[in-house]
Amino acid sequence: MNDLILRAARGLPTPRPPVWFMRQAGRYQASYRKLRETYTLPEMVRRPEVAAEVTLAPVRELGVDAAILFADITTPLYGMGVELEIVEGKGPVFARPFSGHEDLKALRPLEPERDVPFVLETIRILKERLQVPLIGFAGAPFTLAAYLVEGGPSRRFLQVKTLMYREEDLFHRLMDFLARSMARYLEAQVRAGADLVQVFDSWVGALSPADYRRYVKPHMRTLFGLLKPLGVPVIHFGVGTMGLLQDMREAGGDVLGLDPHTPLPWAREVLDKTPVQGNLDPAVLFAPKEVIRREVLRILEENGGRAGHIFNLGHGLLPETPEAHVRYVVDLIKEVER
Numbered sequence: 001m002n003d004l005i006l007r008a009a010r011g012l013p014t015p016r017p018p019v020w021f022m023r024q025a026g027r028y029q030a031s032y033r034k035l036r037e038t039y040t041l042p043e044m045v046r047r048p049e050v051a052a053e054v055t056l057a058p059v060r061e062l063g064v065d066a067a068i069l070f071a072d073i074t075t076p077l078y079g080m081g082v083e084l085e086i087v088e089g090k091g092p093v094f095a096r097p098f099s100g101h102e103d104l105k106a107l108r109p110l111e112p113e114r115d116v117p118f119v120l121e122t123i124r125i126l127k128e129r130l131q132v133p134l135i136g137f138a139g140a141p142f143t144l145a146a147y148l149v150e151g152g153p154s155r156r157f158l159q160v161k162t163l164m165y166r167e168e169d170l171f172h173r174l175m176d177f178l179a180r181s182m183a184r185y186l187e188a189q190v191r192a193g194a195d196l197v198q199v200f201d202s203w204v205g206a207l208s209p210a211d212y213r214r215y216v217k218p219h220m221r222t223l224f225g226l227l228k229p230l231g232v233p234v235i236h237f238g239v240g241t242m243g244l245l246q247d248m249r250e251a252g253g254d255v256l257g258l259d260p261h262t263p264l265p266w267a268r269e270v271l272d273k274t275p276v277q278g279n280l281d282p283a284v285l286f287a288p289k290e291v292i293r294r295e296v297l298r299i300l301e302e303n304g305g306r307a308g309h310i311f312n313l314g315h316g317l318l319p320e321t322p323e324a325h326v327r328y329v330v331d332l333i334k335e336v337e338r
Protein backbone atom coordinates (compact mmCIF):
# COMPACT_ATOMS: atom_id res chain seq x y z
CA MET A 1 0.00 0.00 0.00
CA ASN A 2 1.34 3.42 -1.04
CA ASP A 3 0.69 5.57 2.04
CA LEU A 4 2.56 8.74 0.98
CA ILE A 5 -0.52 10.95 1.14
CA LEU A 6 -1.54 9.68 4.57
CA ARG A 7 1.94 10.44 5.89
CA ALA A 8 2.09 13.88 4.27
CA ALA A 9 -1.39 14.72 5.59
CA ARG A 10 -0.07 13.99 9.10
CA GLY A 11 2.94 16.22 8.51
CA LEU A 12 5.33 13.26 8.47
CA PRO A 13 8.37 13.24 6.17
CA THR A 14 8.06 11.51 2.78
CA PRO A 15 10.78 10.78 0.16
CA ARG A 16 8.83 13.00 -2.27
CA PRO A 17 5.50 14.81 -2.12
CA PRO A 18 2.50 12.64 -2.95
CA VAL A 19 0.60 13.84 -6.02
CA TRP A 20 -3.04 13.68 -7.12
CA PHE A 21 -5.33 16.08 -8.96
CA MET A 22 -8.68 17.54 -8.04
CA ARG A 23 -11.16 16.38 -10.71
CA GLN A 24 -8.65 13.77 -11.90
CA ALA A 25 -11.52 11.73 -13.37
CA GLY A 26 -13.24 13.60 -16.14
CA ARG A 27 -13.57 14.78 -19.69
CA TYR A 28 -9.85 15.43 -20.31
CA GLN A 29 -9.46 11.61 -20.37
CA ALA A 30 -10.23 9.69 -23.56
CA SER A 31 -11.41 6.74 -21.44
CA TYR A 32 -13.91 8.97 -19.60
CA ARG A 33 -15.25 10.58 -22.77
CA LYS A 34 -15.82 7.09 -24.18
CA LEU A 35 -17.89 6.04 -21.14
CA ARG A 36 -19.86 9.30 -21.31
CA GLU A 37 -21.17 8.21 -24.71
CA THR A 38 -23.10 5.53 -22.80
CA TYR A 39 -23.91 7.16 -19.44
CA THR A 40 -24.67 10.60 -18.04
CA LEU A 41 -22.79 11.73 -14.91
CA PRO A 42 -25.62 10.79 -12.50
CA GLU A 43 -25.98 7.41 -14.20
CA MET A 44 -22.27 6.74 -13.74
CA VAL A 45 -22.39 7.75 -10.08
CA ARG A 46 -25.39 5.46 -9.46
CA ARG A 47 -23.69 2.40 -10.96
CA PRO A 48 -21.03 1.30 -8.44
CA GLU A 49 -19.13 -0.85 -10.97
CA VAL A 50 -18.90 2.07 -13.40
CA ALA A 51 -18.12 4.65 -10.71
CA ALA A 52 -15.38 2.39 -9.33
CA GLU A 53 -13.82 1.98 -12.78
CA VAL A 54 -13.92 5.75 -13.38
CA THR A 55 -12.26 6.30 -9.99
CA LEU A 56 -9.53 3.77 -10.82
CA ALA A 57 -8.74 5.05 -14.33
CA PRO A 58 -6.55 8.03 -13.29
CA VAL A 59 -4.65 5.83 -10.83
CA ARG A 60 -3.81 3.41 -13.65
CA GLU A 61 -3.35 5.99 -16.41
CA LEU A 62 -1.42 8.64 -14.47
CA GLY A 63 0.14 6.80 -11.56
CA VAL A 64 -1.18 9.27 -8.95
CA ASP A 65 -0.75 8.54 -5.24
CA ALA A 66 -4.45 8.71 -4.32
CA ALA A 67 -7.85 7.95 -5.79
CA ILE A 68 -10.84 10.25 -5.26
CA LEU A 69 -14.29 8.76 -5.10
CA PHE A 70 -16.21 9.39 -8.30
CA ALA A 71 -19.34 11.35 -7.41
CA ASP A 72 -20.24 15.05 -7.44
CA ILE A 73 -20.69 17.53 -4.62
CA THR A 74 -24.38 17.61 -5.59
CA THR A 75 -24.81 13.80 -5.29
CA PRO A 76 -26.06 13.85 -1.66
CA LEU A 77 -28.46 16.71 -2.48
CA TYR A 78 -30.52 14.34 -4.66
CA GLY A 79 -30.79 12.12 -1.60
CA MET A 80 -32.07 15.08 0.41
CA GLY A 81 -34.92 15.61 -2.05
CA VAL A 82 -33.46 18.38 -4.20
CA GLU A 83 -34.15 18.27 -7.93
CA LEU A 84 -31.22 19.24 -10.11
CA GLU A 85 -29.49 18.60 -13.38
CA ILE A 86 -25.81 18.74 -14.36
CA VAL A 87 -25.50 20.87 -17.48
CA GLU A 88 -22.40 20.21 -19.57
CA GLY A 89 -19.93 23.08 -19.57
CA LYS A 90 -21.90 24.84 -16.86
CA GLY A 91 -22.46 22.73 -13.76
CA PRO A 92 -25.38 21.91 -11.48
CA VAL A 93 -28.69 23.66 -12.23
CA PHE A 94 -31.59 23.38 -9.77
CA ALA A 95 -35.29 23.03 -10.64
CA ARG A 96 -36.40 25.26 -7.76
CA PRO A 97 -33.83 27.51 -6.03
CA PHE A 98 -33.94 27.63 -2.22
CA SER A 99 -35.64 30.81 -1.03
CA GLY A 100 -37.39 30.42 2.30
CA HIS A 101 -38.42 28.46 5.38
CA GLU A 102 -40.65 26.17 3.32
CA ASP A 103 -37.64 25.02 1.34
CA LEU A 104 -35.74 24.25 4.52
CA LYS A 105 -38.65 22.15 5.80
CA ALA A 106 -38.71 20.27 2.50
CA LEU A 107 -35.05 19.18 2.85
CA ARG A 108 -34.63 15.65 4.18
CA PRO A 109 -31.74 15.09 6.61
CA LEU A 110 -29.34 12.81 4.74
CA GLU A 111 -29.37 9.14 5.77
CA PRO A 112 -26.46 7.82 3.70
CA GLU A 113 -27.37 4.10 3.79
CA ARG A 114 -30.87 4.95 2.57
CA ASP A 115 -30.19 7.93 0.30
CA VAL A 116 -26.81 7.23 -1.31
CA PRO A 117 -26.20 3.46 -0.93
CA PHE A 118 -24.53 3.40 -4.38
CA VAL A 119 -21.75 5.73 -3.15
CA LEU A 120 -20.99 3.44 -0.23
CA GLU A 121 -21.04 0.38 -2.49
CA THR A 122 -18.59 2.10 -4.87
CA ILE A 123 -16.21 2.63 -1.95
CA ARG A 124 -16.48 -1.02 -0.88
CA ILE A 125 -15.63 -2.18 -4.42
CA LEU A 126 -12.72 0.25 -4.62
CA LYS A 127 -11.20 -0.91 -1.35
CA GLU A 128 -10.66 -4.34 -2.86
CA ARG A 129 -8.97 -2.95 -5.97
CA LEU A 130 -6.87 0.00 -4.84
CA GLN A 131 -3.21 0.07 -3.88
CA VAL A 132 -3.35 3.78 -3.03
CA PRO A 133 -5.49 5.54 -0.41
CA LEU A 134 -9.05 6.50 -1.31
CA ILE A 135 -10.21 10.07 -0.74
CA GLY A 136 -13.86 10.54 0.15
CA PHE A 137 -15.35 14.01 -0.25
CA ALA A 138 -18.26 16.35 0.30
CA GLY A 139 -19.14 19.94 -0.47
CA ALA A 140 -18.89 22.42 2.40
CA PRO A 141 -22.09 24.06 3.69
CA PHE A 142 -21.49 27.48 2.10
CA THR A 143 -20.62 26.05 -1.32
CA LEU A 144 -23.72 23.82 -1.26
CA ALA A 145 -25.89 26.66 0.06
CA ALA A 146 -24.59 28.87 -2.75
CA TYR A 147 -25.69 26.32 -5.36
CA LEU A 148 -29.06 25.78 -3.66
CA VAL A 149 -29.90 29.47 -3.31
CA GLU A 150 -28.43 30.69 -6.61
CA GLY A 151 -30.06 27.74 -8.36
CA GLY A 152 -26.85 27.07 -10.27
CA PRO A 153 -23.35 28.39 -10.90
CA SER A 154 -22.86 32.07 -10.08
CA ARG A 155 -20.23 34.77 -10.41
CA ARG A 156 -21.47 37.30 -7.89
CA PHE A 157 -23.29 35.11 -5.37
CA LEU A 158 -25.78 37.90 -4.87
CA GLN A 159 -28.78 35.67 -4.06
CA VAL A 160 -27.03 33.66 -1.39
CA LYS A 161 -25.42 36.76 0.14
CA THR A 162 -28.76 38.57 0.16
CA LEU A 163 -30.38 35.66 2.00
CA MET A 164 -27.41 35.56 4.39
CA TYR A 165 -27.71 39.27 5.27
CA ARG A 166 -31.50 39.56 5.25
CA GLU A 167 -32.47 36.29 6.85
CA GLU A 168 -29.55 35.45 9.04
CA ASP A 169 -31.47 32.98 11.18
CA LEU A 170 -32.71 30.98 8.18
CA PHE A 171 -29.24 31.07 6.64
CA HIS A 172 -27.68 29.68 9.84
CA ARG A 173 -30.31 26.96 10.02
CA LEU A 174 -29.61 25.95 6.41
CA MET A 175 -25.84 25.96 7.07
CA ASP A 176 -26.25 23.86 10.23
CA PHE A 177 -28.48 21.41 8.38
CA LEU A 178 -25.91 21.06 5.59
CA ALA A 179 -22.96 20.75 8.01
CA ARG A 180 -24.65 17.91 9.92
CA SER A 181 -25.80 16.13 6.76
CA MET A 182 -22.32 16.32 5.22
CA ALA A 183 -20.76 15.06 8.47
CA ARG A 184 -23.03 12.00 8.32
CA TYR A 185 -22.22 11.57 4.61
CA LEU A 186 -18.46 11.68 5.24
CA GLU A 187 -18.76 9.42 8.28
CA ALA A 188 -20.56 6.83 6.13
CA GLN A 189 -17.81 7.13 3.48
CA VAL A 190 -15.13 6.51 6.10
CA ARG A 191 -17.02 3.54 7.57
CA ALA A 192 -17.28 2.12 4.03
CA GLY A 193 -13.49 2.47 3.63
CA ALA A 194 -12.42 6.00 2.64
CA ASP A 195 -8.89 6.56 4.02
CA LEU A 196 -9.08 10.35 4.16
CA VAL A 197 -11.61 12.98 3.14
CA GLN A 198 -11.64 16.38 1.46
CA VAL A 199 -14.18 19.12 2.13
CA PHE A 200 -14.65 21.33 -0.96
CA ASP A 201 -15.57 24.89 -0.03
CA SER A 202 -15.01 25.96 -3.62
CA TRP A 203 -16.97 29.22 -3.53
CA VAL A 204 -16.24 30.47 -0.02
CA GLY A 205 -13.67 32.91 -1.42
CA ALA A 206 -16.65 35.07 -2.43
CA LEU A 207 -16.91 36.16 1.23
CA SER A 208 -14.93 38.75 3.15
CA PRO A 209 -13.01 37.48 6.19
CA ALA A 210 -15.50 39.23 8.48
CA ASP A 211 -18.45 37.51 6.79
CA TYR A 212 -16.60 34.19 6.83
CA ARG A 213 -16.17 34.49 10.59
CA ARG A 214 -19.78 35.41 11.22
CA TYR A 215 -21.69 33.28 8.76
CA VAL A 216 -19.51 30.29 7.85
CA LYS A 217 -16.81 29.52 10.40
CA PRO A 218 -19.14 28.30 13.18
CA HIS A 219 -20.62 25.72 10.80
CA MET A 220 -17.21 24.60 9.59
CA ARG A 221 -16.27 24.08 13.25
CA THR A 222 -19.40 21.94 13.67
CA LEU A 223 -18.53 19.90 10.58
CA PHE A 224 -14.85 19.36 11.42
CA GLY A 225 -15.74 18.70 15.05
CA LEU A 226 -18.04 15.88 13.97
CA LEU A 227 -15.32 14.47 11.66
CA LYS A 228 -12.54 14.51 14.28
CA PRO A 229 -13.56 11.24 16.02
CA LEU A 230 -13.37 9.39 12.69
CA GLY A 231 -9.59 9.54 12.99
CA VAL A 232 -8.87 10.05 9.27
CA PRO A 233 -7.02 13.06 7.82
CA VAL A 234 -9.27 15.84 6.57
CA ILE A 235 -8.30 18.23 3.73
CA HIS A 236 -9.99 21.65 3.83
CA PHE A 237 -10.04 23.34 0.41
CA GLY A 238 -11.40 26.54 -1.09
CA VAL A 239 -10.66 28.98 -3.92
CA GLY A 240 -9.91 32.69 -3.49
CA THR A 241 -9.14 31.97 0.13
CA MET A 242 -5.86 33.76 0.78
CA GLY A 243 -7.59 36.25 3.08
CA LEU A 244 -9.47 33.45 4.84
CA LEU A 245 -6.67 30.97 5.34
CA GLN A 246 -5.99 31.52 9.04
CA ASP A 247 -9.70 31.41 9.85
CA MET A 248 -10.07 28.27 7.75
CA ARG A 249 -7.27 26.64 9.69
CA GLU A 250 -8.92 27.59 12.97
CA ALA A 251 -12.21 26.18 11.70
CA GLY A 252 -10.58 22.79 11.23
CA GLY A 253 -9.04 20.17 8.97
CA ASP A 254 -5.57 18.61 9.01
CA VAL A 255 -4.45 19.88 5.59
CA LEU A 256 -5.28 23.18 3.92
CA GLY A 257 -5.77 23.21 0.16
CA LEU A 258 -4.19 26.29 -1.44
CA ASP A 259 -5.56 27.95 -4.56
CA PRO A 260 -3.12 29.07 -7.32
CA HIS A 261 -3.16 32.70 -6.13
CA THR A 262 -1.82 31.91 -2.68
CA PRO A 263 1.99 32.04 -2.44
CA LEU A 264 3.03 28.73 -0.94
CA PRO A 265 5.91 30.14 1.19
CA TRP A 266 3.55 32.73 2.66
CA ALA A 267 0.97 30.03 3.44
CA ARG A 268 3.59 27.85 5.12
CA GLU A 269 4.65 30.85 7.17
CA VAL A 270 1.19 31.83 8.44
CA LEU A 271 -0.03 28.25 8.85
CA ASP A 272 3.07 27.19 10.76
CA LYS A 273 3.36 23.38 10.54
CA THR A 274 -0.13 22.70 9.16
CA PRO A 275 0.28 20.51 6.04
CA VAL A 276 -0.74 22.08 2.74
CA GLN A 277 -1.97 20.83 -0.62
CA GLY A 278 -1.50 22.52 -3.97
CA ASN A 279 -1.14 24.69 -5.81
CA LEU A 280 -0.29 24.56 -9.53
CA ASP A 281 -2.54 26.73 -11.72
CA PRO A 282 -4.69 24.33 -13.83
CA ALA A 283 -4.02 26.62 -16.83
CA VAL A 284 -0.30 25.76 -16.68
CA LEU A 285 -1.20 22.31 -18.02
CA PHE A 286 -2.04 24.01 -21.33
CA ALA A 287 1.52 25.39 -21.56
CA PRO A 288 4.51 23.78 -23.33
CA LYS A 289 6.34 21.15 -21.29
CA GLU A 290 9.25 23.51 -20.43
CA VAL A 291 6.81 25.88 -18.76
CA ILE A 292 5.07 23.05 -16.92
CA ARG A 293 8.45 21.83 -15.69
CA ARG A 294 9.44 25.32 -14.56
CA GLU A 295 6.19 25.79 -12.63
CA VAL A 296 6.22 22.36 -10.99
CA LEU A 297 9.83 22.84 -9.88
CA ARG A 298 9.02 26.33 -8.62
CA ILE A 299 6.30 24.95 -6.34
CA LEU A 300 8.59 22.20 -5.07
CA GLU A 301 11.31 24.77 -4.38
CA GLU A 302 8.85 27.08 -2.67
CA ASN A 303 7.94 24.27 -0.33
CA GLY A 304 11.64 23.78 0.24
CA GLY A 305 11.48 20.07 1.05
CA ARG A 306 9.36 20.65 4.15
CA ALA A 307 7.26 17.71 5.36
CA GLY A 308 3.50 18.00 4.91
CA HIS A 309 3.16 18.97 1.26
CA ILE A 310 0.68 17.19 -1.02
CA PHE A 311 1.24 18.20 -4.64
CA ASN A 312 -1.96 19.09 -6.48
CA LEU A 313 -3.45 21.80 -8.62
CA GLY A 314 -4.86 24.93 -7.00
CA HIS A 315 -8.29 24.05 -8.44
CA GLY A 316 -9.81 21.24 -10.53
CA LEU A 317 -8.43 19.91 -13.82
CA LEU A 318 -10.16 21.53 -16.78
CA PRO A 319 -12.01 19.36 -19.33
CA GLU A 320 -9.80 20.46 -22.28
CA THR A 321 -6.46 19.72 -20.56
CA PRO A 322 -4.00 17.67 -22.70
CA GLU A 323 -3.85 14.24 -21.06
CA ALA A 324 -0.11 13.82 -21.72
CA HIS A 325 0.61 17.00 -19.78
CA VAL A 326 -1.14 15.64 -16.71
CA ARG A 327 0.99 12.50 -16.88
CA TYR A 328 4.08 14.68 -17.33
CA VAL A 329 3.44 16.40 -13.97
CA VAL A 330 3.24 13.05 -12.19
CA ASP A 331 6.48 11.93 -13.85
CA LEU A 332 8.21 15.15 -12.78
CA ILE A 333 7.15 14.73 -9.16
CA LYS A 334 8.36 11.14 -9.16
CA GLU A 335 11.76 12.25 -10.51
CA VAL A 336 12.28 14.18 -7.29
CA GLU A 337 12.70 10.91 -5.39
CA ARG A 338 15.67 9.89 -7.57
Ligand code: CP3
Binds near residue numbers: 025036070072137
Ligand atom coordinates in the same frame (compact mmCIF):
# COMPACT_ATOMS: atom_id res chain seq x y z
O1 CP3 B 1 -12.15 13.08 -10.14
C1 CP3 B 1 -12.69 13.68 -9.21
O2 CP3 B 1 -12.21 14.72 -8.73
C2 CP3 B 1 -13.89 13.09 -8.52
C3 CP3 B 1 -15.14 13.51 -8.92
C4 CP3 B 1 -15.67 14.93 -8.72
C5 CP3 B 1 -16.62 15.46 -9.62
N1 CP3 B 1 -17.03 16.66 -9.13
C6 CP3 B 1 -17.11 14.79 -10.83
C7 CP3 B 1 -17.68 15.61 -11.90
C8 CP3 B 1 -15.47 15.85 -7.70
C9 CP3 B 1 -14.53 15.79 -6.52
C10 CP3 B 1 -16.35 16.95 -7.97
C11 CP3 B 1 -16.47 18.09 -7.08
C12 CP3 B 1 -17.21 19.26 -7.53
N2 CP3 B 1 -18.32 19.33 -8.31
C13 CP3 B 1 -16.91 20.57 -7.11
C14 CP3 B 1 -15.80 20.93 -6.17
C15 CP3 B 1 -14.50 20.99 -6.89
C16 CP3 B 1 -14.25 22.26 -7.57
O3 CP3 B 1 -14.05 22.20 -8.80
O4 CP3 B 1 -14.22 23.29 -6.91
C17 CP3 B 1 -17.83 21.43 -7.72
C18 CP3 B 1 -17.85 22.94 -7.58
C19 CP3 B 1 -18.74 20.63 -8.46
C20 CP3 B 1 -19.92 21.09 -9.24
C21 CP3 B 1 -19.79 20.67 -10.64
N3 CP3 B 1 -20.14 19.43 -11.11
C22 CP3 B 1 -19.20 21.39 -11.72
C23 CP3 B 1 -18.68 22.79 -11.65
C24 CP3 B 1 -19.22 20.53 -12.84
C25 CP3 B 1 -18.61 20.76 -14.20
C26 CP3 B 1 -19.56 21.13 -15.28
C27 CP3 B 1 -18.87 20.96 -16.64
O5 CP3 B 1 -19.49 20.35 -17.51
O6 CP3 B 1 -17.74 21.43 -16.80
C28 CP3 B 1 -19.81 19.34 -12.43
C29 CP3 B 1 -19.97 18.13 -13.24
C30 CP3 B 1 -18.95 17.08 -13.01
N4 CP3 B 1 -18.61 16.60 -11.77
C31 CP3 B 1 -18.20 16.38 -13.99
C32 CP3 B 1 -17.41 15.45 -13.30
C33 CP3 B 1 -16.50 14.43 -13.88
C34 CP3 B 1 -18.32 16.57 -15.49
C35 CP3 B 1 -19.51 15.77 -15.90
C36 CP3 B 1 -19.55 15.38 -17.36
O7 CP3 B 1 -19.01 14.32 -17.70
O8 CP3 B 1 -20.15 16.11 -18.14
